[in-house]
Amino acid sequence: MTEPEGGNYYPAPLDDARRGQIRADNADRMRADAFLSAAMTVGALTPEEYSERAGEALAATSLAQLDALLADLPLDRLGGAVAESTAGQTRVSTSGAAPVARTAGILSGSELSGGAVVGSDLKATAFLGGVDIDLREVEFTAPVLEIRCKAMMGGIRIVVPSDVTVEVHGSGVGGSFSGAGAGPGRAGAPRVVIRGVAFLGGVEVTRVARGAETGPRRPN
Template identity: 70%
Template sequence: MTQEPHGGKYFPAPIGDDDRARVRASNADREEANAFLSAAMSVGALSPEEYTERAGTALAATTLAELDALCADLPMNRLGAAVAEGSLGPTRVSASGAAPVSRAVAIMSSSEISGGAVVGAELTAFTVMGGVEIDLREVEFTAPVLTISCRAIMGGIRIVVPSDITVEVHGSGIMGGFSGKAAGPGRPGAPRVVIKGLALMGGVETQRAARGENTGPRRPN
């Protein structure tokens, strides 16, 4: 079997290895593969659209060989530095001591997360016939990756992200919309926001905006 360097972490191998086709990928393997895909986007080897498609496939990969196929054409000799720059530190405690916000729920109403709110590694946004606004431009990030799990049922979720962070969008819409237009790389060392979930007869929209920029009217209550 092909040996993996870097202390057992996933590293792409040439395709066609039957042994790797029989080894199931772990969550850590999928995260490592995504780090290479993200780095490829940051150096221009993948377009944001190609990255979004491959990253979504990586999330569903079941074997190491499937991950290898996604990375087979990447310029691995040029990605080491970009992967290192994108590796952030561990989760830390908020400077204010406040607990991270973990949920935004709006059932025939509205809910908002913005300002100096503290966010951790996970955030759930759920709405039924209502609206959720999440503005991350001034929040305090305490984890290197923030995953926002969205469920919009006959309602809307709008997520505003700073223009300098990395954004991944992996959601889908059923008789609704789940926009991935804001997906793309950020500056080295910036937090990464992963947006996933489902819009059922509703919508999830993500937009990039500079801090202080007017993002338009808020969703009605």
């Protein structure tokens, strides 16, 4: 296996035994997935093979595990396809990983973010507590994600990436259900539909660029 010319997947030399002890982070997993996706695009992997390997890449904990998933691919010829791919854009994955179905902050707080996997449905409940949902780095596995919110004397904050389409169909009863983040997104990106009610509480939907600060979490 040769390192792709101009590629930035490998942060340490190939075939270095230490790679088995170097932990992979979300950026490493995303770069590996970019090569896997490019391999499927050019026919080096079937969709089924891509789905299986992408799921393993999502669960990888070391750089060596990611290397093993790419060892038989022509990485030197995939660099161009990766450069032309939608790196950094929100897309629908076919990893098949089990999605998170609910998150709740009851007399406390909860957070859903990072490499979490979401499907077509997510229930968010805040009762005398807070729920923070940050969708900027999650893995979407369905073209439409419906988030059903119930905020009762508590708060739910939802942060969405700038390239997804967002619909907000909620109502406030003695509280607020903000749709400031609603609007169109990039063609082909997932669509997020947010429904529910805020009773003496609040639901806030905002768009925040990747890497930007979202501000302090809601108090529990």
